[in-house]
Amino acid sequence: MSDKAMISLSNGLQMPQIGLGTWLSKPNEVKNAVTHALKSGYRHIDCAKVYGNQGEVADGIEASGVKREDIFITSKLWNTWHHPSKVAEGLEDTLKELKTTYLDLYLIHFPVSFAWPESPKASESDLLFPLAEDGVHVKLDLQTSIVDTWKEMVKLLNTGKVKAIGVSNFEIEHLEAIFKATGVAPTVNQIERHPLCLQTDLVNYCNSKNIHVTAYSPLGNNLVGETKIVDYPEVKEIAAKLSKQSGETVDPAQVLIAWGAVGGISVIPKSVTPSRIDSNFKQVKLSEEDFNKITELGKNKTVRYNVPVTYEPKWNVNVFNTEAEKSCAHGIILGV
Numbered sequence: 001m002s003d004k005a006m007i008s009l010s011n012g013l014q015m016p017q018i019g020l021g022t023w024l025s026k027p028n029e030v031k032n033a034v035t036h037a038l039k040s041g042y043r044h045i046d047c048a049k050v051y052g053n054q055g056e057v058a059d060g061i062e063a064s065g066v067k068r069e070d071i072f073i074t075s076k077l078w079n080t081w082h083h084p085s086k087v088a089e090g091l092e093d094t095l096k097e098l099k100t101t102y103l104d105l106y107l108i109h110f111p112v113s114f115a116w117p118e119s120p121k122a123s124e125s126d127l128l129f130p131l132a133e134d135g136v137h138v139k140l141d142l143q144t145s146i147v148d149t150w151k152e153m154v155k156l157l158n159t160g161k162v163k164a165i166g167v168s169n170f171e172i173e174h175l176e177a178i179f180k181a182t183g184v185a186p187t188v189n190q191i192e193r194h195p196l197c198l199q200t201d202l203v204n205y206c207n208s209k210n211i212h213v214t215a216y217s218p219l220g221n222n223l224v225g226e227t228k229i230v231d232y233p234e235v236k237e238i239a240a241k242l243s244k245q246s247g248e249t250v251d252p253a254q255v256l257i258a259w260g261a262v263g264g265i266s267v268i269p270k271s272v273t274p275s276r277i278d279s280n281f282k283q284v285k286l287s288e289e290d291f292n293k294i295t296e297l298g299k300n301k302t303v304r305y306n307v308p309v310t311y312e313p314k315w316n317v318n319v320f321n322t323e324a325e326k327s328c329a330h331g332i333i334l335g336v
Helices: 030-039 054-064 087-098 124-128 146-156 172-182 200-208 233-246 252-261 274-281 288-300
Strands: 006-008 014-016 044-046 072-077 105-108 165-168 188-192 212-216
Touching (some): 014 072, 030 274, 072 087, 087 146, 105 188, 146 172, 172 200, 188 200, 200 212, 233 288, 252 274, 252 288
Parallel strands (some): 044 072, 072 105, 105 165, 165 188
């Protein structure tokens, strides 16, 4: 593994603190991004079935020449494979796509179960996003609970095909439900976290339960009408100050990644641009004053970029209890 900062997970597994995210990376770009990242020293790659690019990730790993055992690979169980009869199958599918015999970390991607398509000839898009009868919403599986799925995830630990299991996009009540039912806490909860989405209560809860937090979208995202976080004057000023102090260029993205990593949180910035991949990997240290100044941004406003009810097709389920989700017909099926 790389000599960069490492995180010790609750089961003793070592995970590099900075990883390469592959969400929203376009086809034909991911292979080169992964190869470049690994050659530049990254040893943590974050993947998922629904990203539709795990085959390219595998090709990128192969082209890098870095040994599999030296790479920490995370992937995620997609919603259509939540039924207890499908969880192991979902893992096998991902292992095949990634051309590996095991994952370092396997997460439940969302606390939401989709209905398995009735047609045996369902297309890949129908499999990932089965449509409800109205043609607008995703067809939900309203029988399978997150506890049902988590019990099957726990069984995977005995197969030798996953070293650790965890969750993503889980709120406190979701975490409490699966622990209450099984006595097994997730090793990791991967959540959206950046200066406009602080999630302080959730982070504190995870810390209290020894659940490691990984931050996705640490730079925020591009929303129409919203200023990019890297363009906030406060962030730019800190980047300029650190550049002057160090004699090396520190850019706003590096400042946000440094902010995200405070407190031992792991961070998985996404990029397919070689120069950006390299700069994201340079770990910058923030003073407490600078950290607090950036944190203040999220105390005045909250912007969550990843809200499923806004997707196409829409999910008619309230995951995060945001204003946009309060009119959803369904909540999370806890199973306790």
